[in-house]
Amino acid sequence: MDLVKALEQEQLKNEYTDLAIGDYVKVHLKIKEGTRERIQIFEGTVIARKGKGLSETFTVRRLASGVGVERILPIHSPKIEKIETVRKGRIRRAKLYYLRDRVGKAAKVKEKLVAKK
Amino acid sequence: MEKFMLGRKAGMTQLFTEDGTAVPVTVLECGPVSVVQVKTVENDGYTSVKVGYGEAKEKKLNKPAKGQFTKAGISAKKFLREFRTAESFDVGQEIKVSDMFAVGDKVDISGVSKGKGYAGVIKRYNQRTGPKTHGSMYHRRVGSMGANTDPARVFKGKKLPGHMGAVNVTVQNLEVVLVDGERNIIALKGAVPGPKGGGILEIRNTVKSGR
Numbered sequence: 598m599d600l601v602k603a604l605e606q607e608q609l610k611n612e613y614t615d616l617a618i619g620d621y622v623k624v625h626l627k628i629k630e631g632t633r634e635r636i637q638i639f640e641g642t643v644i645a646r647k648g649k650g651l652s653e654t655f656t657v658r659r660l661a662s663g664v665g666v667e668r669i670l671p672i673h674s675p676k677i678e679k680i681e682t683v684r685k686g687r688i689r690r691a692k693l694y695y696l697r698d699r700v701g702k703a704a705k706v707k708e709k710l711v712a713k714k
Numbered sequence: 715m716e717k718f719m720l721g722r723k724a725g726m727t728q729l730f731t732e733d734g735t736a737v738p739v740t741v742l743e744c745g746p747v748s749v750v751q752v753k754t755v756e757n758d759g760y761t762s763v764k765v766g767y768g769e770a771k772e773k774k775l776n777k778p779a780k781g782q783f784t785k786a787g788i789s790a791k792k793f794l795r796e797f798r799t800a801e802s803f804d805v806g807q808e809i810k811v812s813d814m815f816a817v818g819d820k821v822d823i824s825g826v827s828k829g830k831g832y833a834g835v836i837k838r839y840n841q842r843t844g845p846k847t848h849g850s851m852y853h854r855r856v857g858s859m860g861a862n863t864d865p866a867r868v869f870k871g872k873k874l875p876g877h878m879g880a881v882n883v884t885v886q887n888l889e890v891v892l893v894d895g896e897r898n899i900i901a902l903k904g905a906v907p908g909p910k911g912g913g914i915l916e917i918r919n920t921v922k923s924g925r
Contacts, residue, residue, distance in 0.1 A: 651727060
């Protein structure tokens with residue numbers, strides 16, 4: 598088992614440890630078009646984090662022209678350039694699946710106000 | 715060239731390729747193997763190489779087994795396997811995974827599958843179950859045994875419950891995703907027979923064409 602963990606360790610990105618559920622994020626994705634590579638930004642609320650180790654994934658949800666769009670992305674994927682946290686969310690659940698049943702203002706996660714130092 | 719290697723399953727995980735695709739892999743602790751004996755046409759009528767893998771306790775071996783290791787000038791090995799190859803090897807030579815396989819190679823892997831014990835036809839032959847409800851009373855039973863008066867017997871080879879698993883299984887055409895000669899690791903795309911840390915696995919280059 599240690600061999601497997603050691604192999605996983607090599608590909609782990611340890612930069613997203615503070616990515617929390619309820620955060621509003623901008624995910625910078627590398628998109629390949631033919632030979633050209635460009636960055637596409639997908640923004641939304643993180644509603645779940647699943648799995649562990651190298652196979653850990655997170656779900657980002659947003660409303661695009663009235664339709665809910667969810668993307669499940671492997672958190673350690675090399676296709677993710679970076680994850681930008683726009684604002685922190687104040688939440689009381691580990692999975693925010695209840696947002697799927699809500700629209701408009703009710704589908705918003707309240708902002709977590711962090712005390713200024 | 716005939717390629718071969720011996721190893722043990724360490725476990726499964728997923729790895730990312732350079733373009734970001736996640737690939738399901740089995741990680742194997744693999745080699746190094748030592749050449750115990752080289753068979754030649756003059757001596758044995760065919761060419762092959764006998765290799766040993768895994769350290770063995772000296773006191774667990776009998777004299778004939780010990781003798782071949784002292785003759786080859788190597789430490790006692792737990793597992794011995796013979797591979798048909800025309801390649802020339804030196805007795806006592808150590809072969810690493812990286813000497814044999816490279817990323818992108820296609821391989822076949824053989825080993826003893828996990829034992830499932832006495833299993834019914836649903837599990838053993840993937841037959842359909844009967845209806846669970848509506849008073850069927852025919853849930854996981856064997857189906858028809860055949861016709862009645864003619865032939866008046868059950869044909870040989872009829873699929874019936876019995877012991878499942880713990881047999882030699884070969885999985886063909888697996889892709890090599892990663893090779894590390896220093897840590898003696900090989901990662902293959904897909905599943906491999908047997909339990910983690912279990913029995914010995916033989917890796918050979920695939921017999922399928924278009925490798």
